[in-house]
Amino acid sequence: MELRYPIVLIIGVILIIVLMFAKNKKKLEYNDGKKIANTKYVKELAYYKKAIKKYKIITYIMKGLYALAILMSIILIARPVKFSVNNNPKYNRDIILCIDTSDSMNELNEKIIDNLKKIIKNLKGERFGISIFNTSSVTLVPLTDDYNYLLETLEKLQENLNTRIDYLNKEIAYSDRVYEATEYLQAGTTVNYETRGSSIIGDGLASCIRIFGDLEEERTRVILFSTDNELYGKELITLKEAGKLCRDRAITVFGIAPSTINPQDKISFEEVALDTGGSYYTAVEESRDSVSEIVNEIEKKGKNLIKEQKNPNFVDKPEVVFSLLSTSTICLFILNKKVNL
Secondary structure: OEEOOHHHHHHHHHHHHHHHHOOOOOOOOOOOOOOOOOHHHHHOOHHHHHHHHHHHHHHHHHHHHHHHHHHHHHHHHHOEEEEEEEEOHHHHEEEEEEEEOOHHHHHHHHHHHHHHHHHHOOOOOOEEEEEEEOOOEEEEEEEEOOHHHHHHHHHHHHHHHHHHHHHHOOOOOOOHHHHHHHHHHHOOOOOOHHHHEEOOHHHHHHHHHHHHOOOOOOOEEEEEEEOOOOOEEOOOOOHHHHHHHHHHOOEEEEEEEEOOOOHHHHHHHHHHHHHOOOOEEEEHHHOHHHHHHHHHHHHHHHHHOOOOOEEEEEEEOOHHHHHHHHHHHHHHHHHHOOOOO
């Protein structure tokens, strides 16, 4: 146990010591009652001696209880607390999963999500968000530390990706389930695709910046960006421009691409990721093991970027002191009422 305001205890102890040694000037004259002669004979009586002895013992006890009560009161004012320092940097990190929902990315996205679910279960305080894009972007989950909600969304996203994979691989026939999966992945992400095209990579990355909210707040910001970088439309912001926007705002981009990525597209994607201080990864044949290693490495690197903060934590602990104060007060009340002990 520690004291939040130890100076109060120091001052209080000094006052108690001063009071203990202060001289009591008693008046010699009597204010009430009558003088009794020959009291020395009374003082020789055994009964008198026993009464005086009891009186002195009770007096010493009461003085001790008074001192204890005053001391405990001072300690309560000094505020007894349990002090600890929380070295928890994880509260300073924001992560956004941003995935390209074009058909060529289905299998890689499914494996990324499967591995992210394991990581999210172990998060403590970090905020996480999910964004999907094709022609346009949709924020599935804004930044939150509600991990149950995040896991539910990732489960639903993975389930719909698996349904679309099975349909495209002709393992299942077209059905309401396939329709619902397609609608889930395309709703809001194909706005104006007739005129703008699809896989607008730069717009997809740039749209994630607004999800972070207040960029003036000191936090580590990470975008886990999954795409094959194949542009089939008219972009408002190029990937390079979007990368520069991230870099200027201290947002780190970690890129993951499938093994089928075009060599030229790979070069431009890697340049953007490295320029933000992040890394680029190519999933080897989109195998679950290789994606797992990539996601774990990103998780490790993301943590290394966080600045450690020491947060002092005070928990009031008045129980023992209050119990002693209450006990001493009750005992003083009993003795003051001259109850036979």
